[in-house]
Structures are given as structure tokens and as C-alpha cells.
Amino acid sequence: MQNQSVKEEIKMGLTDTTSSKEKETTQKPTYSSSQLLSLPQELFMDICENLHPKDLYTLSLVCKQFRIILWSNSTNTQQIWCNSRSKFLKSNIKLPNSLTEQKFIWLGFLGHNCQYCGQDLEDNNRRRFWEFKVLVCSKCADEKSICDINFRNDLNYLMNATSPGYYGTNPYYWKSDVSRVVDEYNSLSEDEREGWIKNKQAELRDDIQVIEALRTQETEINLNKFLCNILSR
Numbered sequence: 001m002q003n004q005s006v007k008e009e010i011k012m013g014l015t016d017t018t019s020s021k022e023k024e025t026t027q028k029p030t031y032s033s034s035q036l037l038s039l040p041q042e043l044f045m046d047i048c049e050n051l052h053p054k055d056l057y058t059l060s061l062v063c064k065q066f067r068i069i070l071w072s073n074s075t076n077t078q079q080i081w082c083n084s085r086s087k088f089l090k091s092n093i094k095l096p097n098s099l100t101e102q103k104f105i106w107l108g109f110l111g112h113n114c115q116y117c118g119q120d121l122e123d124n125n126r127r128r129f130w131e132f133k134v135l136v137c138s139k140c141a142d143e144k145s146i147c148d149i150n151f152r153n154d155l156n157y158l159m160n161a162t163s164p165g166y167y168g169t170n171p172y173y174w175k176s177d178v179s180r181v182v183d184e185y186n187s188l189s190e191d192e193r194e195g196w197i198k199n200k201q202a203e204l205r206d207d208i209q210v211i212e213a214l215r216t217q218e219t220e221i222n223l224n225k226f227l228c229n230i231l232s233r
């Protein structure tokens with residue numbers, strides 16, 4: 001899927017893989033979506049690029065075919081979301097390689113519920129960690145993150161292999177990220193480990209720059225909101 005063109009994706013989308021039961025329940029949206037899917041590739045892309053990210057997300061929920069296209073990691077699909085966010089959200093930041101456009105939009109603009117427990121996220125209970133790529137409530141943040149002092153001695157290699165967050169004063173890590181890098185590291189031979197850590201460090205260096213920029217942007221937005229609230233009193 002990574003390098004497929006949108007045209008190929010549309011072809012994939014047109015391949016009807018829905019069961020007859022699914023067809024019955026999705027009859028109405030399939031009718032309208034099939035008209036859109038029959039458009040030439042360029043025209044379909046033009047339409048998508050002129051939709052707000054929120055509408056792109058809604059479109060992806062209409063039917064399986066749109067979901068396949070709009071949740072793809074392919075270059076063309078990433079470009080559709082990137083153009084849409086630039087146009088409607090005035091956000092032109094370059095994303096780290098590990099973060100897709102869809103995930104960025106979800107974390108930054110569209111997500112309103114904790115991705116683990118589903119709870120509605122009020123302003124005082126919302127924790128957005130760009131470094132972990134999660135949007136969660138305070139309770140899930142506490143449960144699913146771990147302070148580095150808990151494994152600093154045993155797992156020093158992790159310091160260079162996964163993104164830390166600063167949740168409070170000490171560096172924190174996301175437990176599932178830690179498990180993943182431990183598994184990866186353990187699956188390597190002794191000879192491979194040094195190179196693996198160097199690669200991880202290089203990936204993280206790029207990511208951290210973008211994450212810092214996102215944090216700064218977020219702090220400025222929150223400060224502006226705070227000042228607007230004070231001034232409107």
C-alpha cells in the first residue's frame with residue numbers, strides 16, 4: 001500500500017469485497033460513493049484537497065472504499081491531507097517520518113476522546129503527547145507511561161531508542177513503546193545491536209526537532225487562548 005498511486009487505490013476501492021449483508025446495510029452511502037469513485041483520479045484528488053480535514057475524515061467513514069483510500073500511507077494520500085491541513089488549518093509544519101498526516105490531524109485537531117478508555121476529554125483532562133503519538137485522559141496517561149528512573153539501570157539502551165516525554169520533571173516513556181523496543185533489541189544479535197541503536201538515534205533526532213516545534217506552537221496557541229479569555233472578561 002505504501003507506494004500505490006491513488007489511481008491504484010481507487011481501483012482497489014472499486015473491487016467489491018463487501019458481503020451481501022454489508023451491502024444491504026450500506027446501500028445508501030455506496031450509491032453516492034460509487035459516483036465519486038468513478039471520477040478520474042486527478043478530479044477525485046482535487047475534490048479531496050478542497051475538503052476540510054474534518055470532512056475528509058467524515059468521507060473516510062462513508063464506506064470501505066473511501067476508508068482504504070483516505071487512511072492509506074501512500075504518498076498521494078498523505079499529500080491530500082497535507083494540502084487540506086495547509087489550506088484550512090494554516091498548519092504547514094513538516095511532520096516527522098513516524099507520524100502520518102491522518103494521525104497528526106487526529107491528535108491535533110479532531111480527537112475529542114481518550115484513545116484508550118474513550119472518555120470525553122475536557123481541557124483540564126486532556127493529555128496530548130506528540131512524542132508518544134497519543135491523545136489520552138490523565139488516568140490513562142498515568143497508567144500507560146513509566147518514569148525512566150524505574151528502568152534507568154537495567155535498560156540504558158532504551159534512552160537512545162525511543163522518544164522520551166517530559167511529563168512532570170523526569171523523562172517519561174510510553175510503556176508500549178518500551179515493550180516494542182525491548183522486543184526489537186532482544187531479537188537482534190550482539191553484532192547488530194550497536195548499529196540498531198545508531199539508527200534509532202538518527203530517527204529520533206529528526207523526530208525530536210519536529211516535536212519541539214509542535215510543543216512551541218501549542219504553547220503559543222494556549223497562551224493566546226488564555227489571553228483572549230482574560231481580555232474578554
Ligand SMILES: [Zn+2]
Nearest residue numbers: 114117137140
Ligand atoms: Zn483514558
